[in-house]
Amino acid sequence: MYSGHLNMLDFAIFAVTFAVVLIVAVVYLYPGSTRSTTIPGLTPADAKEGNLPDISAAGSFHQFLTTLHQEFGNIASFYYGTQLCVSLASPALWKQHLKVFDKPPDLFLFYQPMVGEGSLLYANKADGRSRRNLHSKCFNDDTMKKYCQAFNTASEEIKDKFSSMSKEEHIPICQYMTALALKTIIKTLFGKYFEDDRKVLELKKNFDICWHEIELRLNEEPTEGSARQKRFEKALENIQTLFCDVRRQCIDKPSSEKDRLFIDTLVASDCSEDEIVSDCITYLVGGFHTTAYLLSWGLYFLATDKDAQEKVSEEVDELLQQDGKIDNGNVNKLIYLNQVVKETLRCSILSPWTARYQDIDVEIGGHIISKNTPVMHALGVVLQDEAVWPEPKKFDPERFSADNSKDFDDVAFSPFGFAGRRTCPGSKYATIEAVIFLAELCHKFKWHMVEGQVVESKYGLVTHPKEEIWVTISKR
Numbered sequence: 288m289y290s291g292h293l294n295m296l297d298f299a300i301f302a303v304t305f306a307v308v309l310i311v312a313v314v315y316l317y318p319g320s321t322r323s324t325t326i327p328g329l330t331p332a333d334a335k336e337g338n339l340p341d342i343s344a345a346g347s348f349h350q351f352l353t354t355l356h357q358e359f360g361n362i363a364s365f366y367y368g369t370q371l372c373v374s375l376a377s378p379a380l381w382k383q384h385l386k387v388f389d390k391p392p393d394l395f396l397f398y399q400p401m402v403g404e405g406s407l408l409y410a411n412k413a414d415g416r417s418r419r420n421l422h423s424k425c426f427n428d429d430t431m432k433k434y435c436q437a438f439n440t441a442s443e444e445i446k447d448k449f450s451s452m453s454k455e456e457h458i459p460i461c462q463y464m465t466a467l468a469l470k471t472i473i474k475t476l477f478g479k480y481f482e483d484d485r486k487v488l489e490l491k492k493n494f495d496i497c498w499h500e501i502e503l504r505l506n507e508e509p510t511e512g513s514a515r516q517k518r519f520e521k522a523l524e525n526i527q528t529l530f531c532d533v534r535r536q537c538i539d540k541p542s543s544e545k546d547r548l549f550i551d552t553l554v555a556s557d558c559s560e561d562e563i564v565s566d567c568i569t570y571l572v573g574g575f576h577t578t579a580y581l582l583s584w585g586l587y588f589l590a591t592d593k594d595a596q597e598k599v600s601e602e603v604d605e606l607l608q609q610d611g612k613i614d615n616g617n618v619n620k621l622i623y624l625n626q627v628v629k630e631t632l633r634c635s636i637l638s639p640w641t642a643r644y645q646d647i648d649v650e651i652g653g654h655i656i657s658k659n660t661p662v663m664h665a666l667g668v669v670l671q672d673e674a675v676w677p678e679p680k681k682f683d684p685e686r687f688s689a690d691n692s693k694d695f696d697d698v699a700f701s702p703f704g705f706a707g708r709r710t711c712p713g714s715k716y717a718t719i720e721a722v723i724f725l726a727e728l729c730h731k732f733k734w735h736m737v738e739g740q741v742v743e744s745k746y747g748l749v750t751h752p753k754e755e756i757w758v759t760i761s762k763r
């Protein structure tokens with residue numbers, strides 16, 4: 288009797304201990320299983336990796352977020368490693384983040400080997416705000432005027448190059464637009480030092496090695512001491528040395544206030560050498576592939592839509608007859624072409640997401656988001672949301688006509704982000720550059736697709752065509 292009692296007690300103690308151990312193990316190994324949030328979403332696919340394997344399997348963050356929101360609605364959660372993240376995909380929810388400035392560094396760490404710890408990307412609070420204030424001077428109207436002169440010079444050069452081609456010649460459009468965009472951003476931001484094109488080529492060679500490595504690292508880290516790792520480190524060192532030289536030259540021969548470009552403004556500030564070099568690389572990373580593919584996608588959409596192309600050409604013709612040239616003073620008169628650029632940004636989803644975090648608990652969409660939780664802005668998901676953009680895959684610049692754009696919420700069109708005075712600093716630069724180049728190229732030439740191509744998007748850090756796009760041109 289007595290020993291039976293003991294057995295029962297033993298069993299009860301064992302059962303309780305087992306249950307506690309099991310719960311602790313499950314909580315420890317699967318943080319998601321506790322669902323410490325009321326936000327619907329995924330449980331981790333793996334204890335350490337969270338939903339990273341799902342992101343890999345989806346092919347890209349953008350494709351992952353698209354499926355996540357299809358399944359769970361406009362506010363959804365997932366695990367980035369062991370970190371719970373929330374994603375927002377509706378203009379109404381975004382409005383609750385309009386004033387949030389700080390970026391969660393962890394979500395942008397994959398850029399760090401290239402841009403360095405001192406990059407603007409990791410600057411939050413007062414430091415981030417004061418650096419963004421400084422950088423905004425580099426994109427004000429006066430500076431944009433100087434950039435426009437450089438856009439005009441570059442567009443004359445590229446028109447000359449295309450003029451020498453026969454109408455049968457197949458032209459690899461991304462290759463040409465990449466070269467044009469890189470040369471333009473280097474010359475506009477860094478000026479005199481890159482007057483010699485050999486310096487541009489040297490920077491391009493090293494930049495390509497580093498960028499390629501950053502893309503590779505999204506799926507696979509290099510082994511320590513491998514040839515791949517050494518190649519990256521050498522190329523990065525070359526870029527850093529180059530920008531240290533540029534900084535030194537700017538200190539030795541300062542530009543007058545009226546001639547100041549991006550680099551001169553940084554050098555004239557109290558930023559450290561590390562910060563300056565980091566931000567030069569950060570602005571190249573931010574502004575090179577984005578503008579290259581904005582131009583490539585723009586020409587592609589125009590080559591596939593003859594009516595739009597004719598309308599652009601007529602509008603440019605009229606403006607050139609009135610004003611003789613296009614610059615930041617009259618670029619907005621090209622109303623239809625501005626619509627084309629907006630629709631290109633919408634359809635191409637160049638930069639599909641960004642993120643913010645806050646150091647307080649907040650309520651969004653009826654859910655509490657705990658402090659320091661990264662909150663993604665699924666920009667690309669909303670740019671393709673059928674509820675906002677009927678037939679979202681269709682290229683239709685008329686969506687942005689004055690009449691039609693009354694129908695959608697301003698925030699819905701946010702290819703450059705929308706939150707906290709920290710949207711893309713190069714948005715004006717990119718838009719004016721695209722309008723000027725596309726205007727000049729469509730005024731001088733007719734663009735035709737080479738038959739038989741299937742053009743598909745590869746959503747990476749910057750969305751680009753999976754394969755080269757081939758076109759032919761004829762003179763107007």
Ligand code: HEM
Nearest residue numbers: 408573574577578581637638641703704709710711713717
């Ligand atoms: C062609 C089109 C471009 C697109 C679609 C684009 C898109 C974006 C987006 C979505 C962000 C994140 C904004 C946010 O967090 O709210 C961003 C940030 C940034 N962009 Fe752009 N961008 C473009 C061109 C440029 C250009 C031309 C430059 C440089 C001249 C540039 C430099 C940067 C930098 C430095 C950041 C980081 C800002 C920060 O963290 O404070 N971008 N861009």
